[in-house]
Amino acid sequence: MQFTSAHRLDDGVVERDFTLGDLPGTxxxxxxxxxxxxxxxxxxxxxxxxxxxxxxxxxxxxxxGYAVAAIDAPGHGERPRSAADDQHRADLRRALxxxxxxxxxxxxxxxxxxxxxxxxxxxxLDAVLALPGIEGPVGYSGWAALGIRLAxxxxxxxxxxxxxxxxxxxxxxxxxxxxxxxxxxLLQWDDEGNPRQRALDLFDAFGSKEKTLxxxxxxxxxxxxxxxxxxxxxxxxxxx
Amino acid sequence: MQFTSAHRLDDGVVERDFTLGDLPGTxxxxxxxxxxxxxxxxxxxxxxxxxxxxxxxxxxxxxxGYAVAAIDAPGHGERPRSAADDQHRADLRRALxxxxxxxxxxxxxxxxxxxxxxxxxxxxLDAVLALPGIEGPVGYSGWAALGIRLAxxxxxxxxxxxxxxxxxxxxxxxxxxxxxxxxxxLLQWDDEGNPRQRALDLFDAFGSKEKTLxxxxxxxxxxxxxxxxxxxxxxxxxxx
Numbered sequence: 001m002q003f004t005s006a007h008r009l010d011d012g013v014v015e016r017d018f019t020l021g022d023l024p025g026t027x028x029x030x031x032x033x034x035x036x037x038x039x040x041x042x043x044x045x046x047x048x049x050x051x052x053x054x055x056x057x058x059x060x061x062x063x064x065g066y067a068v069a070a071i072d073a074p075g076h077g078e079r080p081r082s083a084a085d086d087q088h089r090a091d092l093r094r095a096l097x098x099x100x101x102x103x104x105x106x107x108x109x110x111x112x113x114x115x116x117x118x119x120x121x122x123x124x125l126d127a128v129l130a131l132p133g134i135e136g137p138v139g140y141s142g143w144a145a146l147g148i149r150l151a152x153x154x155x156x157x158x159x160x161x162x163x164x165x166x167x168x169x170x171x172x173x174x175x176x177x178x179x180x181x182x183x184x185x186l187l188q189w190d191d192e193g194n195p196r197q198r199a200l201d202l203f204d205a206f207g208s209k210e211k212t213l214x215x216x217x218x219x220x221x222x223x224x225x226x227x228x229x230x231x232x233x234x235x236x237x238x239x240x
Numbered sequence: 241m242q243f244t245s246a247h248r249l250d251d252g253v254v255e256r257d258f259t260l261g262d263l264p265g266t267x268x269x270x271x272x273x274x275x276x277x278x279x280x281x282x283x284x285x286x287x288x289x290x291x292x293x294x295x296x297x298x299x300x301x302x303x304x305g306y307a308v309a310a311i312d313a314p315g316h317g318e319r320p321r322s323a324a325d326d327q328h329r330a331d332l333r334r335a336l337x338x339x340x341x342x343x344x345x346x347x348x349x350x351x352x353x354x355x356x357x358x359x360x361x362x363x364x365l366d367a368v369l370a371l372p373g374i375e376g377p378v379g380y381s382g383w384a385a386l387g388i389r390l391a392x393x394x395x396x397x398x399x400x401x402x403x404x405x406x407x408x409x410x411x412x413x414x415x416x417x418x419x420x421x422x423x424x425x426l427l428q429w430d431d432e433g434n435p436r437q438r439a440l441d442l443f444d445a446f447g448s449k450e451k452t453l454x455x456x457x458x459x460x461x462x463x464x465x466x467x468x469x470x471x472x473x474x475x476x477x478x479x480x
Contacts, residue, residue: 189444189453200440203455204429212464213429213455215443224452226477230470237466 001127013062020127023120024078025049025071027128028062037239038128039066039139040121040157042146044113046089048077053221057228061141064232066239067134071124073146074116085109096193103170111169114146121150129156139235144202148172151179159238161186161231164220165202166194176205183211184234186227191220241367253302260367263360264318265289265311267368268302277479278368279306279379280361280397282386284353286329288317293461297468301381304472306479307374311364313386314356325349336433343410351409354386361390369396379475384442388412391419399478401426401471404460405442406434416445423451424474426467431460 005017012031017024026049030036041058043049049070058068072078075085088109095102128134137158140147144165151160152175161184168176183206187199203213212234216224245257252271257264266289270276281298283289289310298308312318315325328349335342368374377398380387384405391400392415401424408416423446427439443453452474456464 209457210464211457213453215453215455217449217451224450226473233466 001130009059011059011063013059015059020071020124023071023124025069025124026058028058028068029134030062030065030067032065032133035133035135036065036067037137037139037235038125038134039068039141039235039239040125040150041068041070041141042073042117042121042143043070044073044076044110044143044146046076048072050077060228061232061235064229066139066232066235067128067131069124069128071120073143074113074120102167106167107169107171110145110167111171114149114169114172117146118149118153121146122154125154125156137239139239141231141235144168145172148176148179151181157181159183159235161234163223164188164191164194164199166191166198168198168202173202173205176202177207179206180208182234182238183208184214184231185211186214186223186231187216188220188222189215189217190222193220241370249299251299251303253299255299260311260364263311263364265309265364266298267371268298268308269374270302270305270307272305272373275373275375276305276307277377277379277475278365278374279308279381279475279479280365280390281308281310281381282313282357282361282383283310284313284316284350284383284386286316288312290317300468301472301475304469306379306472306475307368307371309364309368311360313383314353314360342407346407347409347411350385350407351411354389354409354412357386358389358393361386362394365394365396377479379479381471381475384408385412388416388419391421397421399423399475401474403463404428404431404434404439406431406438408438408442413442413445416442417447419446420448422474422478423448424454424471425451426454426463426471427456428460428462429455429457430462433460 001018001020003016003018007015014029016027049072062068075081091105136156138156140157140160142163144162145168147160147162151157159182163186185203241258241260243256243258247255254269256267289312302308315321331345376396378396380397380400384402385408387400387402391397399422403426425443
């Protein structure tokens, strides 16, 4: 793990870009003498890990008292995008626009993406936990499809916050039954791209004995800011 | 308004029973030099306002910084129960047990109960806001059917937290569209007596532009304790 930049921000948070082999990532850490727990913040949807809203979330959680790590998913952010990725994205947009079923496209596009991303996140987990002042147990926040596989495969993940979850491949919707960590599932009630009933069915499917659903009015990008704070408090109950 | 008892509790909260005409109630207030907002905590289901879990909630919210007022609903707690109340309750239990529709019973039982309770709560609101150190705006917490009518009728109510809402009469489910205050709607995912889909439909119906749903695994009485804290924080966003 090589740090390539470091900035101390207004809120006292230190933001460092890193590379882990070819993998580009960012780590946000609070000013803290004591070791802090780690939260992995993952996203898909073609977003860059430097997207403004993601960075603001990461900074707030770091200021609250977590180390927050993000890497770009395959084909996202700084990473090369294949012609196949572009084709899948175009197929998905077209099917959504036409109101056609998207299950086949999601299975063909998202499942391989998750399978490539999981070992990258586990390598990131190893590297970040080897740094001084950062310790387990570990929280996961964001991209639901990846989080399901990671929560099942990775015993160091002790609690997970998932967002939306409308576009989770069938195999991972099944795998949700095997997720057993405490869960905070966040959805937008009028999320144009994430059908509400699919998200409610996914919440119902999770095997976790402790799971909480938070739903707010509005579209995909309209999650109220207080949910970041609720997420930090959820992790405080499970990572300390 | 006559206070009939006063106790200072371990957490610094002062608990006072009162009567307002024939109406029995309890007021919990924090140790605070500054004026505090008021939260009305209402319940139905035949419960006494002194039921342990309700009292624990009221005390925690008072310790957090609210004046919390509760009165017994008609036929509840210390108040006389009519033969008609007993008959409605028996009908409801029998229909639920037999898996028969309960809409008719709920309309006949709950709607008149709400109509009797609303002026009692408004009188309580007047009396409590006339006390020194307690000020508006006012929050409402608990019984959904009453809260819908009260939130529509009473402009001093600035935010509302509703629980469950499976047994809301048809007229009040319609009236939910006219509720416009910020809302926190809390439901138990496996609430035996409150069908999930009815509760989700009610959440969908509320006219409020800002509304949040919190759902947790488990039955009617299984709401996790952290939801009390979430409710206090919800009111802090809207009552200050």
